[in-house]
Amino acid sequence: MVDIATRVWNHKWKIDPIVRSLIDTxxxxxxxxQSIFRNKPDTNVVFSLIxxxxxxxxxxxxxEGELREQLDHVRSVTLTRGESTWLRGNTFYGKRQMFRPDFMEWFEGLRLPAYHLEKRDGQFELTFEGRWPEVMLWEIPALSVLMELRSRAVLNDMGKFELQxxxxxxMTRLWEKIERLRRIEGLKIADFGTRxxxxxxxQDWCVQAMQEGLGAKFTGTSNCRIAMRRDIEAIGTNAHELPMVYSALADTDEELRQAPYRVLADWHEEHEGNLRIILPDTYGTEGFLKNAPDxxxxxxxxxxxxxDPAEGAEIAIRWWQDRGEDPRKKLVIFSDGLDVEKIEELYARFHGRVKVSFGWGTMLTNDFRGLVAEDALAPFSLxxxxxxxxxxxxxxLSDNPAKATGPKDEIERYRRIFGVGEQKVQEVLV
Amino acid sequence: MVDIATRVWNHKWKIDPIVRSLIDTxxxxxxxxQSIFRNKPDTNVVFSLIxxxxxxxxxxxxxEGELREQLDHVRSVTLTRGESTWLRGNTFYGKRQMFRPDFMEWFEGLRLPAYHLEKRDGQFELTFEGRWPEVMLWEIPALSVLMELRSRAVLNDMGKFELQxxxxxxMTRLWEKIERLRRIEGLKIADFGTRxxxxxxxQDWCVQAMQEGLGAKFTGTSNCRIAMRRDIEAIGTNAHELPMVYSALADTDEELRQAPYRVLADWHEEHEGNLRIILPDTYGTEGFLKNAPDxxxxxxxxxxxxxDPAEGAEIAIRWWQDRGEDPRKKLVIFSDGLDVEKIEELYARFHGRVKVSFGWGTMLTNDFRGLVAEDALAPFSLxxxxxxxxxxxxxxLSDNPAKATGPKDEIERYRRIFGVGEQKVQEVLV
Structure with missing residues (x-):
């Protein structure tokens, strides 16, 4: 039987919305x-799509019209009661009430701020300006909307069975990857593929396939909406935007030199255990660790x-040893440019020397390489x-000069202050 | 929204029936x-699963219990009003009212007769005995039930995503075949894969994929239920059971020698055009054509x-030439042991010399070779x-001694009467 009410309800959608939840992030x-909301709520920031x-x-x-419709739809979305309950009631990394009541109250009232959109030279210039805790929440929905509109554009002319x-x-390709990963005893891997x-x-399909195919080896997803829907662990810690903004706010060279550690000092106050994960590469891993507080x-x-992920891990291991720590008790999370072969290789090399874990992104949730004409669905670096x-x-700066962002003179200044020497260029695929 | 009525309705099924329609054949x-109903309605026959x-x-x-449930369900199925309307109202091969009113009235009242089932040495002995027009309708449902129960048994322990x-x-495998077939200009191919x-x-998926992927090159399906559901042409003519039963009924060697032609004489009276298709191999193609009436x-x-299909076609071409017919105006339908390579090869060899057409069976609707452990879903010859x-x-006898059926002494007698000489053994895969 056709569920008439569902059909009629569906007629009422003007568009098929890509982002339907504020926690689809x-x-x-x-x-x-939450950290920014507490420590730097009034900072004015500009985020930009690149x-x-x-x-x-x-x-x-x-x-452009479709893009605006989707972005406007994101601005109409608010936190639902169920999502709020899930965030307030859930245990994250073993901790209850990870999200404080004042933050939750603010989040419940939030709508994403305005966007600014222009077309230039075949690209969209999409920027968001405003208070940091609001603007920063645009990052993932903006990427999701662009990525999926691109997929839809490519798939638009295909037949029903051709699509299937x-x-x-x-699906077959991902499953074959899962079958290979299954053979790695002791593997710990999470989905980092939202962006x-x-x-x-x-993505929802990929997460479920990982659940069935890998069982306990699959530790969770970075996507809160999917974690809630599929009743699995939400995974994640912190990212480059914290040191980047803290550093931009520094008034002197010395303040700038200390900014990345200030970020972690704030984080140290708020979090413990598995959330205390260092992201060392914003201005070069080597210098960052050398100058880090004990x-x-x-x-x-x-x-x-x-x-180079293996090199980065070796640097970390030496650093721990120098500081009298036992690397075997330390967690190393690889999260850049992973696919099955790289995962196998890194696991084989570091298993037993450190606790190894993987945050698998693009090649988990977007491996459509070679599947349509002109490779028009190949992932790209947005x-x-x-x-x-x-x-x-x-x-x-990062550990790869190809990933450096910012004005040229500022990049030079940062390289000087953080003592970054020669860096090896790694091709950025995704 | 869940359609509650559908869910509750589904609860009422005791089993998931494999054959849900008398025209799923x-x-x-x-x-x-219909021909038997007119010409030999009172013949008593035994059909047996082999x-x-x-x-x-x-x-x-x-x-065995599940098999009995499914067979019992088939016996509860009767022709629906819509199916009867479709059979009565449809145009088959350009002809209206292909099915006569007296036949349709009988068919509308029909339920399939009893079956006899025993287990012996790891196999089912499944037989049907009674009036020919009734018993013969068991052939396809019996095969469908056994084939699908075997698939279900193999798939029983698989996870949801593993199944997907x-x-x-x-699907990918079939689509790749379709993509190859699409390149054959002038191809005509139909689904013969029900059995x-x-x-x-x-099968329903395969037919729809052929529709989308091949367009007008896909000429229809032998399955009436799917032809009705998908609004496409129902395809087929006649099979070995007619000469086999006519021959068994012959009282003398001379009557036996004439029996296969008697079948076609009856058919000639009833049908014209595209339904006048010779099936020459029941007792050897070569002798059958040599002794055929003009x-x-x-x-x-x-x-x-x-x-060997190429050899069979060459024999037919020479025979038409000997009888003063132009082979280029004749249709050759290949329907045995086909897969894409064989289709390409036969098309290349005979295109232009005759009108070529294909009835594609097992490798269209059951190519799961190598897809599960121990190849447990590989097609087999039932x-x-x-x-x-x-x-x-x-x-x-057929043109392949490996396909001969019947008691040994009778096979020898038939070989003698029909003048069958040396035959080349072809491996029977499916």
């Missing part, structure tokens, strides 16, 4: 948002997010970053 | 049934269903044949 955005894959001419593919076979191929996903439903070596682990704070530009 | 069974792949121990895989990926793989299908829903050379075409008529055994 990465868990670490909410953790960071397409690092300039050959993907998004504005030629995606209709496309997804059949993508680069092919689409929401596809208490940081007591943290639970480190996340390697740029540069980011949405803080570009300025209180009127000053932000800078990111 | 091959179109040629209905054509032959598993030529003895290594597939069906009775170890499939529960299994079907994803099978060996993996399952009903899978009027048979005027028929529309021939169906090649055993032996048939349901007339084994006796009015107490006398039936015999089939």
């Amino acid at each position: 990465d868990f670490y955005k909410l953790l960071m948002c 397409n690092r894959s300039t050959k993907v001419r998004l504005a030629d593919l995606v209709d 076979v496309l997804y059949a191929r993508a 680069r996903r092919h689409g929401f439903l596809w 208490w940081l070596a007591g943290w639970t682990g480190i996340r390697i997010d740029s540069g 980011v949405c970053k803080a570009v300025s704070a209180n009127g000053r530009p932000t800078v990111k | 091959d179109f040629y069974k209905l054509l032959m049934c 598993n030529r792949s003895t290594k597939v121990r069906l009775a170890d895989l499939v529960d 990926v299994l079907y994803a793989r099978a 060996r299908r993996h399952g009903f829903l899978w 009027w048979l050379a005027g028929w529309t075409g021939i169906r090649i269903d055993s032996g 048939v349901c044949k007339a084994v006796s008529a009015n107490g006398r055994p039936t015999v089939k």
